[in-house]
Amino acid sequence: MDYPLALLIGTLVAFVGILLPGMLNMTAVSVSVKNGKRAGMLFAAGMAFTTSVQAFIAFGSADYLRRHADVLEKIHSFAFFLFLLLALIFISKGKSTQTIKTKAISRRKLFGGGMGMGFLNALSILYFFAIGTVLTSRDVIQTGIFSVLFFSLGAGIGAFLVFWIYINTAGWISQNADWFTRNMNYVIGGFFIFLASLQGYFMLG
Secondary structure, three states, X not given: OOHHHHHHHHXXXXXXXXXXXXXXXXXXXXXXXXXXXXXHHHHHHHHHHHHHHXXXXXXXXXXXXXXXXXXXXXXXXXXXXXXXXXXXXXXXXXXXXXXXXXXXXXHHXXXXXXXXXXXXXXXXXXXXXXXXXXXXXXXXXXXOHHHHHHHHHHHHHHHHXXXXXXXXXXXXXXXXXXXHHHHHHHHHHHHHHHHHHHHHHXXXX
């Protein structure tokens, strides 16, 4: 029974992948600063729900492609280059700065607004697809529907944990946004370089 493992891995994967200060995190901070912590949490819950949906779609797609032996080798190559692409994107973001933009949001629309904001972050699908390809092809997680569901649930939990941290440190982040963004992007970029190297090792092995 690998459901607890799928839940844990989903949580860790989402936590690491969403940790960088991008559009979602900074929006959660700005909502919290503008409308209060409770509003920020509700907005974050909407984004976390969307993250679960994106993880389910991406992980399911990776599993479907993995089960076709004729494209398995291409999948490994795709994952390798995708990790490199993600690394380049995040490292390049480290050279730029991001500012926090505030916008008043009606409380009754916070959850839906969070969902909508989450769907704008298409990069999450690519990220979960690459991770899902590696995990399923190496049989780290079984490919049954319940394993995918538990992984997706874990992804939502991991995302919400990150948003919770950002919201609870909103004051500090709002004062140090440029420095925080730049350095965290370098860290996440390095993480993707590590994943690309690991995938390249598997391909050559």
